[in-house]
Amino acid sequence: MAIYAIGDVQGCYDELLQLLDKISFNADRDRIWFTGDLVNRGPKSLKTLRLVRAMGANATVVLGNHDLHLLATAYHHRKPGKKDTLDEILTASDKDKLIEWLRFRPLIHVDNDLGLVMVHAGLHPDWSIDTAQSLAHEVESVLRSKKHSFFYKHMYGDKPYIWSESLKSWSRLRYITNIFTRLRYCDKTGKTSMNTKGAPGTQPAGLQPWFEIEHRRSKNDHIIFGHWSTLALVKDYPFKNVYPLDTGCLWGGQLTAMRIDVKPFSRISLDCPESQKPKLPGKPASD
Numbered sequence: 001m002a003i004y005a006i007g008d009v010q011g012c013y014d015e016l017l018q019l020l021d022k023i024s025f026n027a028d029r030d031r032i033w034f035t036g037d038l039v040n041r042g043p044k045s046l047k048t049l050r051l052v053r054a055m056g057a058n059a060t061v062v063l064g065n066h067d068l069h070l071l072a073t074a075y076h077h078r079k080p081g082k083k084d085t086l087d088e089i090l091t092a093s094d095k096d097k098l099i100e101w102l103r104f105r106p107l108i109h110v111d112n113d114l115g116l117v118m119v120h121a122g123l124h125p126d127w128s129i130d131t132a133q134s135l136a137h138e139v140e141s142v143l144r145s146k147k148h149s150f151f152y153k154h155m156y157g158d159k160p161y162i163w164s165e166s167l168k169s170w171s172r173l174r175y176i177t178n179i180f181t182r183l184r185y186c187d188k189t190g191k192t193s194m195n196t197k198g199a200p201g202t203q204p205a206g207l208q209p210w211f212e213i214e215h216r217r218s219k220n221d222h223i224i225f226g227h228w229s230t231l232a233l234v235k236d237y238p239f240k241n242v243y244p245l246d247t248g249c250l251w252g253g254q255l256t257a258m259r260i261d262v263k264p265f266s267r268i269s270l271d272c273p274e275s276q277k278p279k280l281p282g283k284p285a286s287d
Contacts, residue, residue, distance in 0.1 A: 003261040005033040007245030008226040011042025015255045019270045023257050035226030036064025036120030042275045046088035053101050061105045064120040065181040074099045077152035107136040107180040121227040122183035125213040135176045158194045183210050199230040211242045250275050
């Protein structure tokens with residue numbers, strides 16, 4: 001048995017099949033972790049969703065911001081954006097089964113045997129893994145309840161910027177969701193900047209990648225994440241205990257798998273054709 005983690009697929013179904021073939025994936029014995037954003041912007045979101053769902057217990061998926069956007073769109077609380085590629089899912093005969101399956105995916109996955117944590121985007125510097133799991137459960141409980149439809153109405157937006165245990169109601173759930181699915185940068189106080197998307201070194205003064213905050217409570221934990229495709233532009237970056245796997249397949253970069261059951265971890269990547277043009281040449285961003 002082998003266990004791999006794969007970065008953001010975003011509907012790049014053909015490339016996913018090629019990567020699974022490249023790592024000799026065997027559905028009878030191997031397992032795959034997906035960092036979220038299975039869908040959207042790429043050309044074959046429906047086939048991607050069907051494939052991963054069909055893997056059953058062999059696939060572990062955390063929710064990304066594009067997955068949540070699909071849920072909000074499917075339940076008629078958000079109109080499809082100009083760059084969205086979700087129409088095939090929204091009109092599919094098995095739409096309800098696919099959406100229901102996606103709605104029950106977690107925001108965080110912790111494997112104590114492997115000593116690994118997986119999220120889509122990041123963790124707040126003030127949160128331990130135990131705290132993060134508890135907070136994720138607050139959102140997951142709402143998503144899996146009859147209240148999930150109300151959640152989508154309040155999900156979008158960058159505020160609040162600062163975490164406080166006193167946050168309540170939709171503001172609290174929105175903040176937690178933003179951390180798990182959209183975080184890239186914050187300052188040393190933990191104040192977030194959700195719309196700063198470039199590679200490290202391009203950010204405004206005072207901001208740091210979330211995983212570089214010195215007092216981060218999870219700095220001794222090993223964390224796999226996606227979401228931040230511009231990290232792939234920075235060569236020889238000194239990552240410590242974090243493993244970014246979004247290598248910009250959608251933007252003509254690569255789709256990357258990392259074997260995580262054998263140390264040292266090894267990466268296998270597949271070159272991808274460009275499905276959508278990034279906003280700035282050479283500056284992919286998948287928010």
